[in-house]
Amino acid sequence: MIEWLYDGIITPLQYPFMVRGLWAVIIVGILCGVVGCLVVLRGMAFFGDALSHSVLPGLAIGYLIGGGARGPLLGWALGTAVVVALCIGAVTRTGRFREDTAIGIIFAGMFALGVALISTGGSYSMDLVHFLFGDVLGVSGRDLGWTGIIAVVVLGALLLFYKEWLLLSFDETLARTLRLPTGRLYYSLLVLLAITVVAALQTVGVALMLAMLVTPPATAHIWTRRLPSMMALSAVIGATAGVTGLYLSFYIGIASGAAIVLVCTAGFLLSLLVRRRP
Amino acid sequence: MSADVTAAAGVSAYGHEARHQPEQPILEVKDLAVTYGPVVALEAVTFTLKAGDQVAVIGPNGAGKSTLFKAIAGVWPATTGTVRVGGSAPGEHICIAYIPQRNEIDWRFPVTVADVVLMGRTGRLGWFRRPGARDQALVRECLEVVHLADLADRRIDALSGGQQQRMFIARALAQEAELMLMDEVLTACDTPSKEEIYRILERLKTRGVTVMVSTHDLDEAAEHYDRVLLLNRRLYGFGASAEVFTAKKLTAAYGGVLRLVQTPHGTLVLNDSCCRRGDAP
Numbered sequence: 001m002i003e004w005l006y007d008g009i010i011t012p013l014q015y016p017f018m019v020r021g022l023w024a025v026i027i028v029g030i031l032c033g034v035v036g037c038l039v040v041l042r043g044m045a046f047f048g049d050a051l052s053h054s055v056l057p058g059l060a061i062g063y064l065i066g067g068g069a070r071g072p073l074l075g076w077a078l079g080t081a082v083v084v085a086l087c088i089g090a091v092t093r094t095g096r097f098r099e100d101t102a103i104g105i106i107f108a109g110m111f112a113l114g115v116a117l118i119s120t121g122g123s124y125s126m127d128l129v130h131f132l133f134g135d136v137l138g139v140s141g142r143d144l145g146w147t148g149i150i151a152v153v154v155l156g157a158l159l160l161f162y163k164e165w166l167l168l169s170f171d172e173t174l175a176r177t178l179r180l181p182t183g184r185l186y187y188s189l190l191v192l193l194a195i196t197v198v199a200a201l202q203t204v205g206v207a208l209m210l211a212m213l214v215t216p217p218a219t220a221h222i223w224t225r226r227l228p229s230m231m232a233l234s235a236v237i238g239a240t241a242g243v244t245g246l247y248l249s250f251y252i253g254i255a256s257g258a259a260i261v262l263v264c265t266a267g268f269l270l271s272l273l274v275r276r277r278p
Numbered sequence: 279m280s281a282d283v284t285a286a287a288g289v290s291a292y293g294h295e296a297r298h299q300p301e302q303p304i305l306e307v308k309d310l311a312v313t314y315g316p317v318v319a320l321e322a323v324t325f326t327l328k329a330g331d332q333v334a335v336i337g338p339n340g341a342g343k344s345t346l347f348k349a350i351a352g353v354w355p356a357t358t359g360t361v362r363v364g365g366s367a368p369g370e371h372i373c374i375a376y377i378p379q380r381n382e383i384d385w386r387f388p389v390t391v392a393d394v395v396l397m398g399r400t401g402r403l404g405w406f407r408r409p410g411a412r413d414q415a416l417v418r419e420c421l422e423v424v425h426l427a428d429l430a431d432r433r434i435d436a437l438s439g440g441q442q443q444r445m446f447i448a449r450a451l452a453q454e455a456e457l458m459l460m461d462e463v464l465t466a467c468d469t470p471s472k473e474e475i476y477r478i479l480e481r482l483k484t485r486g487v488t489v490m491v492s493t494h495d496l497d498e499a500a501e502h503y504d505r506v507l508l509l510n511r512r513l514y515g516f517g518a519s520a521e522v523f524t525a526k527k528l529t530a531a532y533g534g535v536l537r538l539v540q541t542p543h544g545t546l547v548l549n550d551s552c553c554r555r556g557d558a559p
Contacts, residue, residue, distance in 0.1 A: 041387055160406060167397050170387050171378065176353040178372050178401030178453070179292050225433050227388050 012250045020144055021136045025242025025260060027144075028203040028212065031151045033220070033238030034158065034231045035196045036213040038189065040221065042169045045214050046100055047088065047190075050107030052197045052209035054084040056114025059131055059201075064121055074146055077201060081194035084110060089190045093183070134205030134257035136246065143202060150199040154192055165189055166227065203242070204257040212238060215264040222271045237267060291404020296371050298364030304329045304457055304488045305350065309359035312345050318511065319345040323359070325507060325516045327488055329456070332479060334499035335492040337509035338532050343492035344379070346509065347459040350490075351376045363457060372401040375450030377460040380442060385435045391445050392430040395420055398452030413452075420451040424478055440471025447478055458482070460491045464498070476502055496523060 012018045039048050058080025062073040084106060091102040118131070130138075139147075158165070167175045168185050175182050197209060204212050220234035245260030298304070305327040312320040320342040327333060335343050348354035350361055352368030353376065363371050375398075398420075399413045421427045424444040429437070437445065443463045450458050464472050479502070482489055490507075493499055499506050500519035508515040508522050514531035515522035 041384070043384075163397075163400055163403070163408070164405075166389075167400050170389065170394075170397065171383060173348075173351075173353055173376055173378060173382070174397060174449075175400075177351050177374055177376050178398075179369065180400070181292070221386075221388060225388060226390060226393065230388050 008251075009247075012247065017137050017139075018246070018250065020139045020141065021246055021256070022243055023144055024136055024139045024147060024203050025246050026239045027147050027151050028200045029216070029238030029240070029242035030235040031154060031196055031238075032200050032212040033216045033234035033236070034155060035193060036217040036238075037220070037227065037231045037234055038165065038169060039193065039213050040217040041227075044193070045210065046103055048193060048197065048213045049210040050088065050103045051081055051085055051194055052201070052206045053107055053114075054110035055081050055198060055201065056111055056131060056206060057117055058114075060114050060117035060121075064117065074143075074198065077198045078195065080110075081198050082191055085190040085194040086187060089187050093186075130205070131201075132205050132207045133255055134201070134203050134208065136203045136256045139202055147199050147202075150195055154195055154199070157188075157192060161185070161188070204260060208257045208261045211261040211264055215261070215268050216241065219264070219268045219271050222268075222275050237264070241267060291402060291407070292372075296364070296366045298373075298456075299366075302362070302365030303327060304331075304364055306362040307350065307359070308362070310346075310349060310356050310361060311358045312342070312349050312354065313357045320349070320509075321512055323509070323513045325513065327490075329488055330483060330486045331505065332483060332489045332503050333491070334503040334506045335490055335509055336494075336496060336499050336506055336531075337492075337514075341510040341531075343509060344461055347376055347461055347490065347492065350374065350457070351459055373454060373456040375453050375455035375458045377443070377446040377450060377458060377463055379461045380439065380466055383434075383442075385442075387434065389434055390431050391421070391426060391434060391437070391448075392417055394434060394445055395448045395452050398449040398455075401453060417448075417452055420448040423451060423481060424448045425474065438471065439466030440468065440474060443467065443471075443475060444478065447475075447482075455487065457488045458490070460489065462493065463491055464493055464495070472498075496528075 013022075036048075039045060055077045058076040058078075059073060062076030065076075066072045088103050088106055091097065091106070092099045097105075114131075164175075164180055164185055167178070167180065168182060168189070172182060175185070196213075200209055200212055216238040217230065217234045219237050220230045224230040224233055241263040242260050245263040246256055248254065248263065249256040249259040303326045307326070308324050310320060310323040311318070323346065335346065337343055345354065349356050350363075350368060351374045352361070352363075352371070361368050363374060368374055395417045396409055396413065399409055399416070403409060403413070418427065418430070421430055424447050426441060426444050426448060429441065434442070434445070443460075443466070447458070447460075447463075464475060467475065479489060479491075491503070500523060503519075505517055506515070506519045506522045507513065508527060508531050510531040510533075515524075515527045
């Protein structure tokens with residue numbers, strides 16, 4: 001039995017693409033798990049979803065220009081995500097529209113632009129599927145390096161500005177009476193989220209990104225009392241779900257992104273059942 | 279609590295270093311008006327407080343009480359007129375504490391009572407500095423002042439209404455606030471909690487902390503505060519409750535919402551505040 005289990009775990013590791021894929025889902029699981037806690041607590045789920053979808057035109061332009069080369073794609077995606085995040089932030093802060101309306105307009109418009117651009121290329125449906133649902137087994141060593149660097153930068157920033165972002169998220173009025181630069185903190189948080197989304201794109205894709213940002217933190221919220229432990233547990237859940245999902249996809253032949261998200265969802269439902277509120 | 283808690287006023291590591299000029303009043307509001315687009319929330323409000331004053335702000339729903347507090351705290355700009363705290367603009371100070379209404383806070387947030395009180399230290403710490411042993415000790419002292427030390431590690435969603443308010447008062451103390459603006463601090467409290475908060479207000483008075491409390495309760499306003507400020511967009515009265523709570527001024531401020539009934543024992547005030555519409559943002 002143990003031998004069988006051992007073989008089951010080791011066998012896929014003979015394939016380099018599988019090893020790279022596993023590293024990718026671990027890094028992304030940790031990154032999204034931690035950053036996602038702020039998304040969940042601040043009620044920014046819709047923003048995160050919109051952000052990932054809005055990256056599509058950037059990916060499409062990068063794809064059309066670079067002819068499918070992966071390197072520049074990441075740069076295009078990152079640029080688009082940051083611009084979109086700042087635009088949504090600016091429209092929201094003017095207060096002329098409700099936040100969800102502002103997000104909805106930009107989200108749908110950008111996504112449509114992305115689909116339109118991709119449809120001008122030759123192999124429309126196949127490429128779109130990769131963008132939408134991720135291609136974790138196609139991760140190159142170079143991609144992995146970039147994902148790792150992004151993760152270190154984002155988590156480092158979070159460590160440095162933890163108390164300011166916590167304060168901004170819990171009680172913005174206090175942040176303002178303590179004269180923190182709330183505007184700059186807010187926008188930098190949006191940029192941080194944009195970077196995270198781009199780093200996770202290849203793993204789970206545009207359409208399922210939201211699950212990585214929201215489900216592990218929500219599960220961790222059920223089990224923990226304080227934000228640091230919520231972030232730690234959420235990171236563990238994200239990474240574990242990534243690895244489990246990837247193995248599942250290897251053995252039963254389902255799409256890897258979907259498998260990862262389904263494991264996350266199952267973990268959440270199980271937690272909800274086990275830990276019912278009195 | 280240590281003596282330096284209220285000494286080093288307004289020195290912030292985020293770049294604000296306004297100091298109080300001793301000859302200036304702690305709060306001076308002159309001809310203040312605040313408008314939200316076409317809506318006039320406050321106009322022509324003028325009054326002055328000296329250090330240690332405790333004032334009840336009375337007015338019907340939507341009278342602009344929260345707006346007044348946010349303008350004084352410097353988190354919402356005055357459209358016209360001026361607010362001066364210790365002689366300078368409120369936005370230069372970190373000694374002004376705004377104690378939020380319950381519905382402004384997400385109580386599911388995973389923080390403990392001590393975490394929230396520690397947030398009050400942020401303004402003194404500045405970038406990249408983590409709270410040290412001295413900050414932790416101060417948090418402990420502040421929790422003791424409001425009798426919450428035994429609940430320091432409790433999650434905030436497990437607190438009663440009165441405990442929530444005392445936690446925010448402790449946070450204001452940790453902030454070393456000299457001017458505390460308490461929005462509806464007593465609204466959600468039962469009678470024992472109210473008594474506890476009144477005792478805390480007494481303690482704040484001996485420390486020279488200036489306090490403004492918005493409330494719906496005219497009787498308690500008359501009983502527990504030095505002065506009352508009657509507000510409904512404009513200032514209808516400011517002074518001792520006997521001077522302000524006259525039938526004429528109350529009717530003017532409340533309009534039809536307030537019923538004044540003459541009884542053999544004096545004037546009975548019926549305050550119809552059951553149907554909350556919520557104050558302006």
